[in-house]
Amino acid sequence: MNLGLRFLGCGAAHAAELGCSAAVVERDGTPLLLIDCGADTLNRHLETYRDLPRAVFVTHVHMDHVAGLERLFFRTYFDPARRGQVAMYAHAALVPHLQARLADYPEMVAEGGANFWDAFRLVPCSRGFWHAGLWFDVFATRHHAPLSSFGLAVRGAFAYTGDTRPIPEALAHYAPEPALIAHDCALQGNPSHSGVDDLEREYTKEQRRRFVLYHYGGAAEGAALAARGYRVARPGEVLALPAPVAGAMLHEPAGVSA
Numbered sequence: 001m002n003l004g005l006r007f008l009g010c011g012a013a014h015a016a017e018l019g020c021s022a023a024v025v026e027r028d029g030t031p032l033l034l035i036d037c038g039a040d041t042l043n044r045h046l047e048t049y050r051d052l053p054r055a056v057f058v059t060h061v062h063m064d065h066v067a068g069l070e071r072l073f074f075r076t077y078f079d080p081a082r083r084g085q086v087a088m089y090a091h092a093a094l095v096p097h098l099q100a101r102l103a104d105y106p107e108m109v110a111e112g113g114a115n116f117w118d119a120f121r122l123v124p125c126s127r128g129f130w131h132a133g134l135w136f137d138v139f140a141t142r143h144h145a146p147l148s149s150f151g152l153a154v155r156g157a158f159a160y161t162g163d164t165r166p167i168p169e170a171l172a173h174y175a176p177e178p179a180l181i182a183h184d185c186a187l188q189g190n191p192s193h194s195g196v197d198d199l200e201r202e203y204t205k206e207q208r209r210r211f212v213l214y215h216y217g218g219a220a221e222g223a224a225l226a227a228r229g230y231r232v233a234r235p236g237e238v239l240a241l242p243a244p245v246a247g248a249m250l251h252e253p254a255g256v257s258a
């Protein structure tokens with residue numbers, strides 16, 4: 001089993017040419033799980049895989065991470081083979097925000113009879129969730145209000161921070177060596193996002209060696225980050241991941257033990 005992480009987009013909210021930050025966990029080249037779904041994410045997913053996502057994890061509910069979910073609703077709801085089958089994993093604390101921003105709009109279709117959640121199989125989680133035989137850890141990050149933003153990891157393989165200020169204690173736990181760490185980073189930090197100076201102050205050299213930076217402000221900013229010695233994600237790029245630790249993989253068929 002070979003896992004990969006493909007960046008569909010790696011831009012900050014204003015960096016349109018880089019795409020909305022979103023990534024796909026792949027297994028043997030097949031898409032397993034989409035992380036975030038901004039306005040342009042479904043087009044990029046279709047161009048890459050000739051298919052729509054069958055599972056999505058939501059890091060937080062800013063529009064550059066969830067605007068594409070309305071379109072995914074329409075594509076899923078009107079496809080009898082997919083309706084109600086697309087898994088949506090989100091921390092339980094995000095469910096009220098998803099409800100307010102996406103699901104509460106009056107009449108999802110003009111003729112009535114449809115609810116936003118009819119298209120999806122919502123799986124609220126707290127510590128994490130099983131998907132496709134892998135355990136995905138979910139951990140709180142630092143982006144606006146507490147408990148409004150979450151990262152994702154498969155222990156030993158990768159951690160994806162989502163939008164965040166530095167979270168060294170979380171990554172020390174959820175991203176042990178040799179896991180790749182996809183980290184929010186621009187040249188300048190702010191109260192909402194990490195800057196390169198923040199990374200150098202907060203993380204060990206060993207952690208930074210495993211970073212791949214995304215959610216930056218444009219191609220020139222990406223080049224400046226690379227010039228400082230960091231690996232920088234490019235839209236469309238796929239990175240091979242180390243094998244997960246044994247406890248993050250299901251070895252027995254589901255249902256063999258209580």
Ligand SMILES: [Zn+2]
Nearest residue numbers: 060062143163
């Ligand atoms: Zn955000």
